[in-house]
Amino acid sequence: MAMIESDDFVKALEDIGFDFFTGVPDTILGGIIEVLSDRRLYTPSVREDEAVAMAAGAFLGGKIPVVLMQNSGLGNAMNVLMSLHLIYRIPCLLIISWRGFEGKDAPEHLVMGQTMPQLMETIKIPYRTLSSETLVDDLRWTAQTFMDQRIPVALFLKKGVVKTIQP
Amino acid sequence: MMRPEEGVMQSRAQAIHALFDILADQPVIICNGFPSREAQKIKDRAGTFYMIGSMGVAASIGLGLALAQPDQQVVVFDGDGNVLMGMGTLATIGAVRPKNLTHVVFDNEVYGTTGNQPSYSRVVRLDQVAKAAGYATVERVWEREDIMYEFKHMLANDGPHFLLIKVNEQIEDADRVALDPPEITKRFRAAVGQG
Numbered sequence: 493m494a495m496i497e498s499d500d501f502v503k504a505l506e507d508i509g510f511d512f513f514t515g516v517p518d519t520i521l522g523g524i525i526e527v528l529s530d531r532r533l534y535t536p537s538v539r540e541d542e543a544v545a546m547a548a549g550a551f552l553g554g555k556i557p558v559v560l561m562q563n564s565g566l567g568n569a570m571n572v573l574m575s576l577h578l579i580y581r582i583p584c585l586l587i588i589s590w591r592g593f594e595g596k597d598a599p600e601h602l603v604m605g606q607t608m609p610q611l612m613e614t615i616k617i618p619y620r621t622l623s624s625e626t627l628v629d630d631l632r633w634t635a636q637t638f639m640d641q642r643i644p645v646a647l648f649l650k651k652g653v654v655k656t657i658q659p
Numbered sequence: 660m661m662r663p664e665e666g667v668m669q670s671r672a673q674a675i676h677a678l679f680d681i682l683a684d685q686p687v688i689i690c691n692g693f694p695s696r697e698a699q700k701i702k703d704r705a706g707t708f709y710m711i712g713s714m715g716v717a718a719s720i721g722l723g724l725a726l727a728q729p730d731q732q733v734v735v736f737d738g739d740g741n742v743l744m745g746m747g748t749l750a751t752i753g754a755v756r757p758k759n760l761t762h763v764v765f766d767n768e769v770y771g772t773t774g775n776q777p778s779y780s781r782v783v784r785l786d787q788v789a790k791a792a793g794y795a796t797v798e799r800v801w802e803r804e805d806i807m808y809e810f811k812h813m814l815a816n817d818g819p820h821f822l823l824i825k826v827n828e829q830i831e832d833a834d835r836v837a838l839d840p841p842e843i844t845k846r847f848r849a850a851v852g853q854g
Binding site for chain 1: 688708710711712713715716719720721722723724725726727728731745747748750751755840841843844847848851852853
Protein backbone atom coordinates (compact mmCIF):
# COMPACT_ATOMS: atom_id res chain seq x y z
CA MET A 493 0.00 0.00 0.00
CA ALA A 494 1.47 3.34 -1.09
CA MET A 495 1.95 5.95 1.58
CA ILE A 496 0.45 9.40 1.04
CA GLU A 497 3.00 12.23 0.80
CA SER A 498 2.37 14.92 3.45
CA ASP A 499 2.58 17.57 0.77
CA ASP A 500 -0.08 15.88 -1.36
CA PHE A 501 -2.29 15.43 1.67
CA VAL A 502 -2.11 19.12 2.58
CA LYS A 503 -2.84 20.10 -1.04
CA ALA A 504 -5.84 17.77 -1.10
CA LEU A 505 -7.19 19.46 2.04
CA GLU A 506 -6.68 22.89 0.52
CA ASP A 507 -8.35 21.80 -2.72
CA ILE A 508 -11.61 21.13 -0.88
CA GLY A 509 -11.43 24.48 0.91
CA PHE A 510 -9.65 24.02 4.24
CA ASP A 511 -7.67 27.15 4.99
CA PHE A 512 -7.00 27.34 8.74
CA PHE A 513 -4.82 24.83 10.57
CA THR A 514 -4.00 24.45 14.25
CA GLY A 515 -3.32 21.58 16.61
CA VAL A 516 -0.97 19.85 19.01
CA PRO A 517 1.72 17.57 17.50
CA ASP A 518 2.04 13.80 17.39
CA THR A 519 4.73 11.75 15.64
CA ILE A 520 2.14 10.37 13.18
CA LEU A 521 1.20 13.98 12.30
CA GLY A 522 4.78 15.24 12.11
CA GLY A 523 5.07 15.31 8.31
CA ILE A 524 1.76 17.13 7.83
CA ILE A 525 2.61 19.73 10.49
CA GLU A 526 6.04 20.26 8.93
CA VAL A 527 4.51 21.00 5.52
CA LEU A 528 1.89 23.30 7.06
CA SER A 529 4.51 25.14 9.13
CA ASP A 530 6.88 25.56 6.18
CA ARG A 531 4.02 27.12 4.25
CA ARG A 532 3.03 29.31 7.24
CA LEU A 533 -0.44 27.84 7.34
CA TYR A 534 -0.20 26.45 10.87
CA THR A 535 -0.75 28.13 14.26
CA PRO A 536 0.39 25.82 17.07
CA SER A 537 -1.89 25.38 20.11
CA VAL A 538 -0.80 24.39 23.61
CA ARG A 539 -3.83 22.21 24.38
CA GLU A 540 -6.43 20.46 22.28
CA ASP A 541 -9.37 22.28 23.89
CA GLU A 542 -7.68 25.55 22.98
CA ALA A 543 -7.09 24.23 19.45
CA VAL A 544 -10.72 23.33 18.76
CA ALA A 545 -11.87 26.65 20.29
CA MET A 546 -9.41 28.55 18.09
CA ALA A 547 -10.83 26.66 15.12
CA ALA A 548 -14.34 27.70 16.21
CA GLY A 549 -13.26 31.34 16.29
CA ALA A 550 -11.72 30.97 12.85
CA PHE A 551 -14.97 29.48 11.52
CA LEU A 552 -16.94 32.41 12.99
CA GLY A 553 -14.56 34.63 11.01
CA GLY A 554 -15.17 32.79 7.74
CA LYS A 555 -12.39 30.20 7.70
CA ILE A 556 -12.74 26.46 7.08
CA PRO A 557 -10.67 25.03 9.94
CA VAL A 558 -8.70 21.85 10.60
CA VAL A 559 -7.42 20.68 14.00
CA LEU A 560 -4.64 18.09 14.22
CA MET A 561 -4.20 16.10 17.42
CA GLN A 562 -3.16 12.81 18.98
CA ASN A 563 -6.14 10.84 20.26
CA SER A 564 -5.06 11.43 23.88
CA GLY A 565 -5.88 15.08 23.18
CA LEU A 566 -9.41 14.14 22.25
CA GLY A 567 -10.02 13.78 25.99
CA ASN A 568 -8.85 17.35 26.52
CA ALA A 569 -11.03 18.64 23.70
CA MET A 570 -14.19 16.75 24.63
CA ASN A 571 -15.94 19.41 26.75
CA VAL A 572 -15.44 22.14 24.16
CA LEU A 573 -16.65 19.88 21.35
CA MET A 574 -19.77 19.03 23.38
CA SER A 575 -20.64 22.44 24.85
CA LEU A 576 -19.46 24.67 21.99
CA HIS A 577 -19.24 23.06 18.54
CA LEU A 578 -22.04 20.52 18.79
CA ILE A 579 -24.62 22.85 20.35
CA TYR A 580 -23.70 26.00 18.40
CA ARG A 581 -23.41 24.13 15.08
CA ILE A 582 -19.81 25.09 14.52
CA PRO A 583 -17.98 22.65 12.23
CA CYS A 584 -14.31 21.77 11.94
CA LEU A 585 -12.26 18.86 10.64
CA LEU A 586 -10.48 16.87 13.35
CA ILE A 587 -7.49 14.88 12.09
CA ILE A 588 -6.78 12.52 14.95
CA SER A 589 -3.80 10.19 15.06
CA TRP A 590 -4.84 6.74 16.20
CA ARG A 591 -2.34 5.82 18.87
CA GLY A 592 -2.96 2.46 20.57
CA PHE A 593 -4.55 0.95 17.46
CA GLU A 594 -5.16 -2.79 18.01
CA GLY A 595 -3.37 -2.55 21.35
CA LYS A 596 0.06 -2.13 19.78
CA ASP A 597 1.47 0.94 21.53
CA ALA A 598 2.72 2.24 24.88
CA PRO A 599 0.39 1.58 27.85
CA GLU A 600 -0.86 5.17 28.10
CA HIS A 601 -2.41 4.89 24.62
CA LEU A 602 -4.26 1.61 25.04
CA VAL A 603 -7.55 2.71 26.64
CA MET A 604 -8.09 5.64 24.26
CA GLY A 605 -6.85 3.55 21.32
CA GLN A 606 -9.51 0.98 22.03
CA THR A 607 -12.42 3.24 22.92
CA MET A 608 -12.01 6.18 20.51
CA PRO A 609 -14.58 4.99 17.92
CA GLN A 610 -17.22 4.37 20.60
CA LEU A 611 -16.49 7.76 22.16
CA MET A 612 -17.14 9.45 18.82
CA GLU A 613 -20.33 7.45 18.32
CA THR A 614 -21.51 8.39 21.81
CA ILE A 615 -21.09 12.12 21.23
CA LYS A 616 -22.27 11.76 17.61
CA ILE A 617 -19.24 13.08 15.78
CA PRO A 618 -19.05 11.36 12.37
CA TYR A 619 -15.68 9.78 11.56
CA ARG A 620 -13.79 7.73 9.03
CA THR A 621 -10.42 6.03 9.10
CA LEU A 622 -8.22 7.42 6.34
CA SER A 623 -6.43 5.15 3.85
CA SER A 624 -4.49 5.89 0.68
CA GLU A 625 -6.97 3.88 -1.44
CA THR A 626 -10.00 5.77 -0.13
CA LEU A 627 -8.40 9.23 0.29
CA VAL A 628 -10.38 10.99 -2.45
CA ASP A 629 -13.68 9.56 -1.27
CA ASP A 630 -12.83 10.19 2.41
CA LEU A 631 -12.17 13.86 1.71
CA ARG A 632 -15.31 14.24 -0.37
CA TRP A 633 -17.31 12.69 2.47
CA THR A 634 -15.56 15.02 4.95
CA ALA A 635 -16.47 18.16 3.02
CA GLN A 636 -20.04 16.97 2.50
CA THR A 637 -20.58 16.14 6.17
CA PHE A 638 -18.98 19.42 7.27
CA MET A 639 -21.28 21.48 5.04
CA ASP A 640 -24.50 19.51 5.57
CA GLN A 641 -24.37 18.92 9.32
CA ARG A 642 -22.30 21.91 10.49
CA ILE A 643 -20.65 19.89 13.23
CA PRO A 644 -17.12 18.56 13.76
CA VAL A 645 -16.14 15.63 11.55
CA ALA A 646 -13.16 13.38 12.24
CA LEU A 647 -10.58 11.52 10.19
CA PHE A 648 -8.59 8.91 12.11
CA LEU A 649 -5.02 8.57 10.97
CA LYS A 650 -3.16 5.33 11.66
CA LYS A 651 0.61 5.04 11.61
CA GLY A 652 2.08 4.61 8.11
CA VAL A 653 -0.77 6.10 6.06
CA VAL A 654 0.69 9.58 5.58
CA LYS A 655 4.47 9.87 5.40
CA THR A 656 6.03 11.47 8.44
CA ILE A 657 9.43 12.80 9.48
CA GLN A 658 11.66 10.67 11.68
CA PRO A 659 11.28 11.74 15.32
CA MET B 660 -9.76 44.03 55.73
CA MET B 661 -10.70 46.45 53.00
CA ARG B 662 -8.46 46.58 49.95
CA PRO B 663 -7.34 50.05 48.83
CA GLU B 664 -9.40 49.96 45.62
CA GLU B 665 -12.55 48.64 47.26
CA GLY B 666 -14.29 51.99 47.77
CA VAL B 667 -14.24 52.94 44.10
CA MET B 668 -14.50 49.48 42.58
CA GLN B 669 -17.17 48.88 39.93
CA SER B 670 -19.46 45.92 39.61
CA ARG B 671 -18.84 43.83 36.49
CA ALA B 672 -22.13 45.11 35.05
CA GLN B 673 -20.98 48.73 35.55
CA ALA B 674 -17.68 47.90 33.86
CA ILE B 675 -19.49 46.24 30.93
CA HIS B 676 -21.62 49.41 30.63
CA ALA B 677 -18.48 51.53 30.43
CA LEU B 678 -16.93 49.28 27.75
CA PHE B 679 -20.11 49.22 25.65
CA ASP B 680 -20.15 53.02 25.76
CA ILE B 681 -16.85 52.94 23.86
CA LEU B 682 -17.44 49.98 21.53
CA ALA B 683 -18.81 50.55 18.04
CA ASP B 684 -19.33 47.42 15.96
CA GLN B 685 -16.22 45.49 17.05
CA PRO B 686 -16.92 41.76 17.53
CA VAL B 687 -17.00 40.64 21.18
CA ILE B 688 -16.61 37.09 22.52
CA ILE B 689 -18.02 36.78 26.07
CA CYS B 690 -17.21 33.92 28.43
CA ASN B 691 -19.91 31.68 29.90
CA GLY B 692 -21.86 32.31 33.09
CA PHE B 693 -23.06 35.66 34.38
CA PRO B 694 -20.77 37.80 32.19
CA SER B 695 -22.73 36.69 29.08
CA ARG B 696 -26.08 37.04 30.87
CA GLU B 697 -25.28 40.54 32.12
CA ALA B 698 -23.95 41.67 28.74
CA GLN B 699 -27.11 40.49 27.01
CA LYS B 700 -29.24 42.42 29.49
CA ILE B 701 -27.13 45.60 29.25
CA LYS B 702 -26.92 45.71 25.47
CA ASP B 703 -27.82 42.88 23.13
CA ARG B 704 -25.90 43.23 19.87
CA ALA B 705 -25.44 40.95 16.84
CA GLY B 706 -21.67 41.29 17.08
CA THR B 707 -21.60 39.68 20.51
CA PHE B 708 -20.93 35.95 20.74
CA TYR B 709 -22.46 34.74 24.01
CA MET B 710 -20.84 31.60 25.38
CA ILE B 711 -23.04 29.35 27.51
CA GLY B 712 -20.56 26.51 28.01
CA SER B 713 -16.95 25.59 27.26
CA MET B 714 -15.49 27.50 30.19
CA GLY B 715 -11.88 28.57 29.76
CA VAL B 716 -11.71 29.07 26.00
CA ALA B 717 -13.16 32.53 25.34
CA ALA B 718 -9.69 33.91 24.54
CA SER B 719 -8.99 30.93 22.23
CA ILE B 720 -12.15 31.69 20.24
CA GLY B 721 -11.10 35.34 20.14
CA LEU B 722 -7.65 34.40 18.91
CA GLY B 723 -9.06 32.25 16.10
CA LEU B 724 -11.37 35.09 15.06
CA ALA B 725 -8.55 37.65 15.23
CA LEU B 726 -6.38 35.48 12.97
CA ALA B 727 -9.26 34.89 10.53
CA GLN B 728 -10.15 38.60 10.34
CA PRO B 729 -6.96 40.63 10.77
CA ASP B 730 -8.75 43.87 9.88
CA GLN B 731 -11.25 43.67 12.74
CA GLN B 732 -10.45 44.67 16.33
CA VAL B 733 -11.54 41.57 18.23
CA VAL B 734 -12.53 41.97 21.89
CA VAL B 735 -12.81 39.19 24.49
CA PHE B 736 -14.69 39.64 27.78
CA ASP B 737 -13.31 37.06 30.17
CA GLY B 738 -13.29 36.23 33.89
CA ASP B 739 -10.58 35.31 36.37
CA GLY B 740 -11.82 31.72 36.77
CA ASN B 741 -11.90 31.36 33.00
CA VAL B 742 -8.36 32.70 32.55
CA LEU B 743 -7.06 30.41 35.28
CA MET B 744 -8.68 27.43 33.55
CA GLY B 745 -7.18 28.23 30.16
CA MET B 746 -3.98 29.89 31.28
CA GLY B 747 -1.96 28.20 28.53
CA THR B 748 -3.78 30.38 26.04
CA LEU B 749 -2.02 33.46 27.46
CA ALA B 750 1.19 31.85 26.19
CA THR B 751 -0.32 31.16 22.77
CA ILE B 752 -1.53 34.76 22.45
CA GLY B 753 1.80 36.09 23.74
CA ALA B 754 3.66 34.02 21.14
CA VAL B 755 1.34 34.55 18.17
CA ARG B 756 0.90 38.26 19.04
CA PRO B 757 -2.22 39.16 17.06
CA LYS B 758 -2.27 42.98 16.79
CA ASN B 759 -6.05 43.06 16.70
CA LEU B 760 -6.96 41.34 19.97
CA THR B 761 -8.02 43.03 23.21
CA HIS B 762 -8.46 40.64 26.11
CA VAL B 763 -10.53 42.16 28.91
CA VAL B 764 -10.70 40.23 32.18
CA PHE B 765 -13.26 41.04 34.87
CA ASP B 766 -11.49 39.91 38.02
CA ASN B 767 -13.78 39.52 41.03
CA GLU B 768 -11.54 36.89 42.65
CA VAL B 769 -14.43 34.42 42.90
CA TYR B 770 -16.39 31.84 40.90
CA GLY B 771 -19.42 34.13 41.02
CA THR B 772 -21.81 32.13 38.88
CA THR B 773 -21.56 29.10 41.17
CA GLY B 774 -21.76 30.82 44.56
CA ASN B 775 -18.64 32.94 45.12
CA GLN B 776 -16.08 30.24 45.81
CA PRO B 777 -12.68 32.00 45.99
CA SER B 778 -10.38 31.83 42.95
CA TYR B 779 -6.58 31.94 42.96
CA SER B 780 -6.56 35.36 41.29
CA ARG B 781 -6.55 36.92 44.77
CA VAL B 782 -3.00 35.60 45.19
CA VAL B 783 -1.83 35.18 41.59
CA ARG B 784 -1.59 38.41 39.60
CA LEU B 785 -3.11 37.54 36.22
CA ASP B 786 -1.90 40.83 34.74
CA GLN B 787 1.68 39.84 35.59
CA VAL B 788 1.13 36.43 34.02
CA ALA B 789 -0.08 38.14 30.83
CA LYS B 790 2.90 40.47 30.88
CA ALA B 791 5.32 37.55 31.25
CA ALA B 792 3.51 35.74 28.43
CA GLY B 793 4.24 38.62 26.06
CA TYR B 794 1.07 40.71 25.61
CA ALA B 795 2.03 44.07 24.07
CA THR B 796 0.04 46.11 26.60
CA VAL B 797 -1.07 45.10 30.08
CA GLU B 798 -3.10 47.34 32.39
CA ARG B 799 -4.76 46.76 35.75
CA VAL B 800 -7.61 49.15 36.55
CA TRP B 801 -10.71 49.48 38.74
CA GLU B 802 -12.06 53.03 38.40
CA ARG B 803 -14.54 53.88 35.66
CA GLU B 804 -12.48 56.61 34.02
CA ASP B 805 -9.34 54.45 33.96
CA ILE B 806 -11.31 51.57 32.45
CA MET B 807 -12.56 53.83 29.68
CA TYR B 808 -9.24 55.54 29.07
CA GLU B 809 -7.25 52.29 28.77
CA PHE B 810 -9.87 50.48 26.70
CA LYS B 811 -10.10 53.36 24.22
CA HIS B 812 -6.32 53.45 23.96
CA MET B 813 -6.11 49.68 23.39
CA LEU B 814 -8.71 49.67 20.61
CA ALA B 815 -6.75 52.36 18.79
CA ASN B 816 -3.32 50.71 19.03
CA ASP B 817 -1.58 47.47 18.09
CA GLY B 818 -2.00 44.60 20.57
CA PRO B 819 -2.42 42.07 21.87
CA HIS B 820 -3.76 43.94 24.88
CA PHE B 821 -4.70 42.66 28.33
CA LEU B 822 -7.03 44.82 30.42
CA LEU B 823 -7.54 43.46 33.93
CA ILE B 824 -10.50 45.15 35.58
CA LYS B 825 -10.77 44.51 39.30
CA VAL B 826 -14.51 44.36 40.01
CA ASN B 827 -16.55 43.63 43.12
CA GLU B 828 -18.56 40.45 43.57
CA GLN B 829 -21.93 42.00 42.80
CA ILE B 830 -23.99 40.10 40.24
CA GLU B 831 -26.68 41.76 38.14
CA ASP B 832 -30.05 40.03 38.15
CA ALA B 833 -29.98 38.73 34.56
CA ASP B 834 -31.76 35.88 32.78
CA ARG B 835 -30.05 33.07 30.93
CA VAL B 836 -28.99 33.86 27.36
CA ALA B 837 -32.27 33.88 25.43
CA LEU B 838 -31.04 32.95 21.95
CA ASP B 839 -30.56 29.36 20.82
CA PRO B 840 -26.86 28.61 20.31
CA PRO B 841 -27.14 27.97 16.52
CA GLU B 842 -28.93 31.32 16.24
CA ILE B 843 -26.04 33.02 18.08
CA THR B 844 -23.62 31.47 15.57
CA LYS B 845 -25.66 32.58 12.57
CA ARG B 846 -26.27 36.11 13.83
CA PHE B 847 -22.65 36.61 14.86
CA ARG B 848 -21.26 35.35 11.53
CA ALA B 849 -23.56 37.73 9.68
CA ALA B 850 -22.40 40.61 11.91
CA VAL B 851 -18.74 39.94 11.07
CA GLY B 852 -19.53 39.74 7.36
CA GLN B 853 -19.69 35.94 6.99
CA GLY B 854 -23.45 35.41 6.94
